[in-house]
Amino acid sequence: MGRLLVKESGVRVQWESVQVGGHSMPVYLGTPAAGAQAPAMVVIQHAGGVDAPIQDMVHRLCREGYAAAAPALFHRQPAEGLDAMTRIGQLHDDEVMADVDATVDLLRARGHAALGIVGFCMGGRVSYLAACTNTHLRAAVVFYGGNIMKAWGAGPSPLERTAGIGCPLAGFFGADDTNPSPADVQTISSELTRLGKWHEFQTYQEAGHAFHNFTTERYRERAARASFAAMMAFLEDRLRPTVG
16 A cells, blocks of 8 residues: 555545556555545646646545546656656657556556546647547546647557547647647547547637646636536536446
């Protein structure tokens, strides 16, 4: 068992670790009072790793009655000496999907049957890709996922894998973002529509990339609050009815 970090109103948050391809991957795991009866979310990091905004999202989901697990995707890399963009450049889709699958398996082993995924920035891209490849997911949420049209390593890009999406997908974007730009968002939406994939996208004016990151000047409170509320409504609709 990992070290207990938070316990409030029945919510428990602690670091766990799982083995992935011979590597030990840290996972920031939160469990609400409902325990194994709760639906669960995989929370995918942005370029900053499993830092304060990502940990805060785990806490917030737990307070809403969801289990939440945030895997540390940079676990194959040295702990120090690399900047964020270098770290992202060393990620490969097959390894990242192994990390997501291991996190899903961790939640399923704890008894959580209704599973979704949410990701921010690079994590939004990962969330989209996971919706294409992991059949256990019943909902996927993308926050301003850049480079969805680009592969990491060998194989097709997430966009090229869109036909494999097996769950509803919600997306939240900033009108002033450049990656993904509004044109990129339209391209992604058009492909989802062409393939008959259920999706619902929301673009916020006067917001750019990382508008949910409260640690930077890019944070936009209105967009962050509105998108969180919309996400919770989406999850309640897609995950709660499957429990019990």
